[in-house]
Amino acid sequence: MLREQIYAQATAALQERRRHAQQEQERRSDQIEREIPETLELNRHLRATCTAILQAAQSGNPQERLRQIEQRSLEADAMLRQLLTAHGYPADYLDLHYACPDCSDTGFVSGVPCACLKKEIGRISAEQLNVQSGLKLSSFERFSLSYYRDLPAEQQQAMAKVLQACKRYAADFAPGKAGNLLMFGGTGLGKTHLSLSIAKEILDKGYSVVYDATGSLLHILEREKFGRAEQDDTMQLLLECDLLILDDFGTEQDSSLNRSMIYTLLNSRINSGRAMIVNTNLDHAEIRTRYGDRILSRLLFTSEILHFYGKDIRMQKYMEQRG
Numbered sequence: 001m002l003r004e005q006i007y008a009q010a011t012a013a014l015q016e017r018r019r020h021a022q023q024e025q026e027r028r029s030d031q032i033e034r035e036i037p038e039t040l041e042l043n044r045h046l047r048a049t050c051t052a053i054l055q056a057a058q059s060g061n062p063q064e065r066l067r068q069i070e071q072r073s074l075e076a077d078a079m080l081r082q083l084l085t086a087h088g089y090p091a092d093y094l095d096l097h098y099a100c101p102d103c104s105d106t107g108f109v110s111g112v113p114c115a116c117l118k119k120e121i122g123r124i125s126a127e128q129l130n131v132q133s134g135l136k137l138s139s140f141e142r143f144s145l146s147y148y149r150d151l152p153a154e155q156q157q158a159m160a161k162v163l164q165a166c167k168r169y170a171a172d173f174a175p176g177k178a179g180n181l182l183m184f185g186g187t188g189l190g191k192t193h194l195s196l197s198i199a200k201e202i203l204d205k206g207y208s209v210v211y212d213a214t215g216s217l218l219h220i221l222e223r224e225k226f227g228r229a230e231q232d233d234t235m236q237l238l239l240e241c242d243l244l245i246l247d248d249f250g251t252e253q254d255s256s257l258n259r260s261m262i263y264t265l266l267n268s269r270i271n272s273g274r275a276m277i278v279n280t281n282l283d284h285a286e287i288r289t290r291y292g293d294r295i296l297s298r299l300l301f302t303s304e305i306l307h308f309y310g311k312d313i314r315m316q317k318y319m320e321q322r323g
């Protein structure tokens with residue numbers, strides 16, 4: 001999708017939020033007028049203020065009249081708030097509640113794009129990139145510990161703890177505060193499933209998440225680097241999204257270009273405190289050999305480390321289906 005289309009989609013989403021805030025306010029207002037009929041007169045008075053101001057502007061002594069109107073509307077407003085709290089509602093119950101108080105969901109503050117507009121653009125861009133990914137979102141409910149039941153007890157317990165850690169990570173996620181997860185273990189042990197379950201929960205909270213196999217992401221970056229792609233801002237997106245999931249880290253082609261892109265990506269995200277989930281079939285020594293001590297130690301220091309145990313679940317499912 002072109003940048004202009006992403007921008008148009010983001011501003012449309014904000015417009016929708018604004019409309020929703022207005023509809024909700026009307027709904028609350030109708031409800032309160034039914035429940036507390038005294039508010040009807042006060043609301044009518046407040047609504048009439050605009051007309052009164054326009055009329056005053058054309059009158060002989062506008063300043064004095066405007067002062068009186070302001071005084072009366074302040075009194076009406078204060079009475080309305082008192083009525084609301086007396087009936088157990090918050091004093092601001094009838095105010096407009098925008099999702100972003102900074103820009104009242106317009107996307108701009110004094111002509112400058114608001115953080116919420118930039119966030120929405122990031123979210124849509126990430127969504128677009130994920131469409132190309134072969135990975136599909138998953139859920140914790142569909143993750144079964146029964147595939148690990150043949151393991152020794154301590155490994156079963158370890159897998160139960162891994163599941164808990166992933167659920168906790170998703171539940172507590174906040175940009176700039178969440179650390180990294182580093183998942184070690186062989187193919188088919190559930191690393192991707194749990195990563196994509198975390199992704200789903202965090203996307204549902206409205207954050208931007210990019211998830212793909214490390215190799216595919218590097219391939220996109222390479223195409224952009226040599227000007228063979230329609231877009232050229234994937235690196236920026238990978239550096240700035242709220243959560244980056246690098247699946248199958250270490251299966252990408254081992255080249256100096258890939259190493260340098262990986263280095264930039266991991267190093268910049270760690271420096272800016274942006275969260276990552278890195279899944280790998282490699283062990284510590286293999287990562288060290290390929291990417292060096294510096295990256296390995298930075299990853300280890302900034303990550304919660306989860307070791308996966310078991311037998312290839314895809315293989316187990318396949319055998320079950322064959323009966």
Ligand SMILES: [Zn+2]
Nearest residue numbers: 100103114116
């Ligand atoms: Zn805003």
